[in-house]
Amino acid sequence: MKSSLIPEKPILVYPSLAATVGLDEAVMLSCLSDMVTNTPSKFANGFYWHSVRVDQLHKALPFWDLRDLQRVSTSLREKGVIFIASGPLLQEASFKFAFNEKQTSTTRHMPSHTEITPQEQAHIARQTNSTFSGKNFISANWKPDQVTLEQLGQLNIPSDFAFRQVPEFIAYWRERNEAHRSWGQKFISHTIQRWRNFEEQENRKNKATAMFSNWQPSQSCVDSMLQRGIARQFIFDQIQEFISFWQATGERHIAWESKFIQRVQSEWASQEARRNVSNQGFPIFNSWRPSEDAMEVMTVKSEIPLSFIEDSIAEFIIYWQEKGTESNTWNSLFIKHIRLQWHRYQHALDNSVDPQPISDNWLPSQDVFDILKLANIDQAFAKSLVPEFILYWKDRNEIHRSWNTRFLHHAKRTWAKQHQFVDPQNNQNTLRSTREISLEEELNDTSWAD
Structure with missing residues (x-):
């Protein structure tokens, strides 16, 4: 019983022929042989010349487009298997060819053959005597030899x-x-x-080189941005954040100044766009908090601990209230502030893996003071806390891996408590004074434990 999966006549392919001339070529050769069987031909120069319509050939080989038919037929001609007496298949209605089998007109019986015109005779002679290798389309499975x-x-x-x-x-x-x-x-x-x-x-x-902590743009770099109308102070305000960002990525580049110019131009354009949209800002209020979207950016995408963010809100509010600045992008400013502080904080951590007791002459590292400076906390104030800090931890006789971390947390909390403010909604202090909170309560914060 005939299967419905085989609705048409199959193409017969001989394995030995495919191994000799190629599988694609063997498929076309078999198809051409079937199509010209019992069809009229013309005899010239010792070969029988056949003609098949291009659309019929395409219908017989539907898995190829015209480019593939042109490619395979040209390959058969280059390998000396057939001669072609017509132009490219993309331009012709008929495909005229002859099998490369030299014979006389009486060598084998043909259904019918006719004499050809002198013009056709000359064209065929050029095809059979020429060694020209024609152009061809590339195969979908082509590979370099x-x-x-x-x-x-x-x-x-x-x-x-x-x-x-x-x-x-x-x-x-x-x-x-x-x-x-x-x-x-x-x-x-x-x-x-x-x-x-x-x-x-x-x-x-x-x-390429890595970004280093004291990188500075050259004067020519700064001048090129000044010529574009970017404010000098704005340029220098971008340096620290630029350094922190690229140090965090760990990437290496050749032209850091080019990247800095791109960043400054982008930030400047964003700032100008915001100014054009609305020049009406508002001062930061005592009970301000970052939005949920801002918190998600910091905690989820930047992976900054929530406790670190919460401890920085009070100092952020105090700083901008003292400056008297009005803005409608407090969330963006806060995100930049937190990212910068977090990066510096991570670099300030002690590298020691062994916990140690605090020494009598212990002092915070310069990185700690740099972080506090970013939070606008006075260095003299921070240094004044050191004796009490050492005394407390020596009395407790505990050991820790990072005294810098604990001192940084202590200094920020103490600074925020001394600069307390009133919540206008309930007319109560949002932070207790230093006298109301013991030193033990300030320092014994498990969220900063190693």
């Missing part, structure tokens, strides 16, 4: 690198729908260009 790979190897281009370029190479030329005589040479040029780009990128990586 061994000769191509050896030529690339002489240029010190690895084979695995060459093979990685094949999919892009095929997609590019099939999209362009162009035919060429030698795809191997085209591939060599393509791969050489990609290899040079690859080497250039590697060289740039080797010359």
Whole structure:
């Protein structure tokens, strides 16, 4: 019983023929042989010339488009299997060809054959006597041959690198729908260009440097931004955040000044856009808190502990109230403030893995004072807390890995409590005074425990 999965006549492919001329070529050759069986032909120069309509050939081989039909037929001609007496399939209605089997007109019985005109005779003679290798379209499964790979190897281009370029190479030329005589040479040029780009990128990586903590833009860099109308103070205000951001990423680059210019221009444009949208800002109020979206950006995306953020709200409010600034982007300012402080805080952590007791002459590191400075906490105030801090922890006789961390937390909380403010909604102090909170309560905060 005939299966419904085989609704049409199959194409017969001979394995030995496919191994000799290629699978695609064997498929087309078998199809052409079936199509011209019992059809009229013309005899000339010792060959029987056949003609099939291009649309019929495409219908017989529906899994190929016209480009593939042109490619495979040209391959059969280049391999000497057939002769072609018509133009490209994309431009002709009929495909005229002859099998490369030299014979006389009486060698074998044909259903019918007719004499050809002198013009056709001359064209056929050129086809059979010519050694010209025509252009061809690239196959969807094209691969570079061994000769191509050896030529690339002489240029010190690895084979695995060459093979990685094949999919892009095929997609590019099939999209362009162009035919060429030698795809191997085209591939060599393509791969050489990609290899040079690859080497250039590697060289740039080797010359790149990491961002360092005391990086500063050159005067010419600053001048170029001043010429664009960017305020000098605005430029220098961006330096510390720029350094902190790139140190956190750990990336290396060649042109840091170019990146700095891009960042400053972007920030300046954003600031100008905000000013154009609305010049009506408002002062920060005592009970201000960052929005839920801002908290999500800091805690989820930046992975900053909630306790660190909460401890920084009071100092942020105090600072901007003292400056008397009005703004409609307090959330953005707070996010920048927290990110910068968190980065500096992480760099200030002690590297020691062994807990140690506090020493009699212990002093906070310079990084601690830098972080406090970012929070606008006076250095003299911080230093005044050191004796009491040492005395308390010596009395407790405890050991910890990071005394810098504990002191930083203690100083920030003490500063915020001494600069207490009143909540206008309930007319009560939102923070208790230093006298109301013991030193033990201030310092014994488990959220900062190691």
